[in-house]
Amino acid sequence: MASNTSSEEVVIPVEPVTATDTTDASNADIPDYLKMSAMEHDQAVEHMKQDIEKEVSKQHLVGDIEPTSVLKTVYANDDSVYQAKIQEIEKNYSKIRRIRQDGNCFFRSFGFSLMEQLLANKSEIDKIKPSLTAVKTDLIGKFGYPDMTVEDFYDNFIEVLDKLKEEETDIEYLLKTYQDSGLSDYMVCFMRLIVSVQLQRNAEFYLNFISSKYPTIKSFLSEEVEPMYVESDHLHIDGLSTCLNIRIIVQYMDRGMKVQEHKFQEGSPINVTINLLYRPGHYDILYA
Amino acid sequence: MASVIKLREDWDPDKHSSGLNPNTVCVSRIRRDLSSLLKDPLSGILVIPDQDDITKMNVLVTGPCETPYEKGFFHFFMRMPYNYPIHPPRVKFLTTGAGSVRFNPNLYANGKVCLSILGTWSGPGWTPAQNVTSVVLSIQSLMCEKPYHNEPGYEFERNKDDVRNYNIVIYHETLRVGVCDVLEGKHPLPPNMIDVVSDSFIDFYDYYMAKIDELMVYQGKPFRDPHGFNRGTFNFIHIRERMGKIFKSIQKKNAKAKEVIVIDD
Numbered sequence: 359m360a361s362n363t364s365s366e367e368v369v370i371p372v373e374p375v376t377a378t379d380t381t382d383a384s385n386a387d388i389p390d391y392l393k394m395s396a397m398e399h400d401q402a403v404e405h406m407k408q409d410i411e412k413e414v415s416k417q418h419l420v421g422d423i424e425p426t427s428v429l430k431t432v433y434a435n436d437d438s439v440y441q442a443k444i445q446e447i448e449k450n451y452s453k454i455r456r457i458r459q460d461g462n463c464f465f466r467s468f469g470f471s472l473m474e475q476l477l478a479n480k481s482e483i484d485k486i487k488p489s490l491t492a493v494k495t496d497l498i499g500k501f502g503y504p505d506m507t508v509e510d511f512y513d514n515f516i517e518v519l520d521k522l523k524e525e526e527t528d529i530e531y532l533l534k535t536y537q538d539s540g541l542s543d544y545m546v547c548f549m550r551l552i553v554s555v556q557l558q559r560n561a562e563f564y565l566n567f568i569s570s571k572y573p574t575i576k577s578f579l580s581e582e583v584e585p586m587y588v589e590s591d592h593l594h595i596d597g598l599s600t601c602l603n604i605r606i607i608v609q610y611m612d613r614g615m616k617v618q619e620h621k622f623q624e625g626s627p628i629n630v631t632i633n634l635l636y637r638p639g640h641y642d643i644l645y646a
Numbered sequence: 647m648a649s650v651i652k653l654r655e656d657w658d659p660d661k662h663s664s665g666l667n668p669n670t671v672c673v674s675r676i677r678r679d680l681s682s683l684l685k686d687p688l689s690g691i692l693v694i695p696d697q698d699d700i701t702k703m704n705v706l707v708t709g710p711c712e713t714p715y716e717k718g719f720f721h722f723f724m725r726m727p728y729n730y731p732i733h734p735p736r737v738k739f740l741t742t743g744a745g746s747v748r749f750n751p752n753l754y755a756n757g758k759v760c761l762s763i764l765g766t767w768s769g770p771g772w773t774p775a776q777n778v779t780s781v782v783l784s785i786q787s788l789m790c791e792k793p794y795h796n797e798p799g800y801e802f803e804r805n806k807d808d809v810r811n812y813n814i815v816i817y818h819e820t821l822r823v824g825v826c827d828v829l830e831g832k833h834p835l836p837p838n839m840i841d842v843v844s845d846s847f848i849d850f851y852d853y854y855m856a857k858i859d860e861l862m863v864y865q866g867k868p869f870r871d872p873h874g875f876n877r878g879t880f881n882f883i884h885i886r887e888r889m890g891k892i893f894k895s896i897q898k899k900n901a902k903a904k905e906v907i908v909i910d911d
Contacts (some may be wrong), residue, residue: 503775504682504775504776504777504779504780506678506679506682506777507678507731507774507775507776507777508775510675510678511774511775514671538669538670539669539729539732540669540670540671540672540729540732541670541671543729543732543774544671544774547731547732547774547775550773551775577770580770580771580773581770581771584773584775585770585771585772585773586732586773586774
């Protein structure tokens with residue numbers, strides 16, 4: 359928690375578009391977007407947003423495993439900063455599984471990677487269950503969430519976990535589950551509630567890391583954690599990792615000097631390690 | 647990460663529907679929502695799902711006591727999207743005197759219901775841990791003691807007696823539209839709701855009469871509510887006449903129903 363800086367570095371302030379220069383004689387040099395009225399500008403932004411949403415909805419919720427080098431095609435050849443960093447990451451992680459960029463990517467990455475490893479390591483499944491049950495109990499008993507909805511999310515999550523224990527369950531089952539938007543999003547909902555519980559249990563501590571625009575932990579949770587499609591940062595990762603006692607290692611790839619590594623719950627006795635790649639605004643799963 | 651709050655434009659359940667079939671968890675979740683409502687019914691709220699399509703439901707909210715909506719009948723139509731509960735339901739307010747009355751700063755005459763959890767108002771948005779119960783409770787909570795303050799910027803009275811004047815308008819419109827129009831069938835209700843409303847009307851009749859007597863001092867005065875939404879002339883005499891007729895016709899119908907039972911015996 360102490361080094362919360364790298365996730366903040368990626369916030370690129372967007373300057374409001376002003377049209378004060380339009381009286382200038384060199385009008386011809388002014389880009390089109392500066393000549394727009396405020397309304398035209400809003401519409402253009404809205405269209406752009408819709409295009410992005412359309413493009414995003416074409417991505418798989420959870421993709422197939424690919425060589426990490428596939429990322430090189432995502433960035434321009436002459437983008438030396440990123441190209442060098444991809445090479446650096448490739449050294450330790452040769453493969454990647456890309457996740458849909460819909461704001462739920464951290465949770466979907468975590469959930470899939472966790473269950474993929476549990477599938478190969480079935481003895482660890484029951485070690486995680488007590489903390490999941492405690493989440494349910496606390497949500498209902500301590501924090502007053504409706505039992506019906508909480509149980510629904512919990513039951514769904516446990517059902518998938520139990521299925522992993524069965525001999526015939528394979529990775530295809532897991533992929534199918536995570537690519538079904540109904541089931542997949544349900545899993546994300548529950549993981550968001552796990553973070554919520556963890557932050558409520560330790561509200562005083564976590565409040566130190568929350569922007570002052572949220573006077574209470576509750577207000578932060580209802581805007582930044584519990585609603586779907588809201589992006590995650592350090593706090594979400596810490597909450598999920600701590601609550602379930604699962605080790606997470608994140609490689610931060612941004613415009614900084616070099617790839618930075620952050621570890622959460624490093625000493626966890628549970629034999630699972632979630633390896634994630636962070637690029638500004640997005641998480642994917644990495645494989646050695 | 648900060649984001650600009652964008653209020654949804656596609657709030658109207660009649661006009662907007664993806665046309666997609668409900669996904670794997672949607673229907674089972676709606677069933678759970680409904681069964682929990684059956685188990686713990688909410689005071690003053692009736693939710694009736696459509697017989698042919700579980701994603702559609704009719705909601706009747708009876709105006710809460712000690713508010714200007716008291717004992718009025720307010721009908722809402724609610725529709726769950728195919729990916730409920732990931733996305734919130736769409737809700738439309740139907741008891742609007744055919745689009746002529748704005749019952750609350752957050753209940754528009756065109757049926758729009760402004761609530762942050764529905765994405766139609768600023769503030770904490772929808773989360774999938776919410777359910778039908780939390781939506782209808784939020785709607786009911788709009789019908790409060792002093793709805794004047796629901797309008798942003800009206801946290802304090804702008805003019806003396808604004809709160810009271812607004813309440814009198816709402817009392818009048820509740821009795822005129824939320825009771826008389828509904829009972830006279832000017833506002834079409836699903837059949838199973840008509841019986842509920844008729845029975846309640848008989849139970850509430852004494853309250854209606856007492857309220858009308860209390861407000862009779864405003865008879866004949868023109869009104870314009872402090873928000874400028876509703877205007878007209880107070881006519882409690884007419885409302886009393888209409889209620890008298892409604893009362894008689896329900897009694898007549900009930901008497902007939904009894905006769906039928908006697909014959910059956």
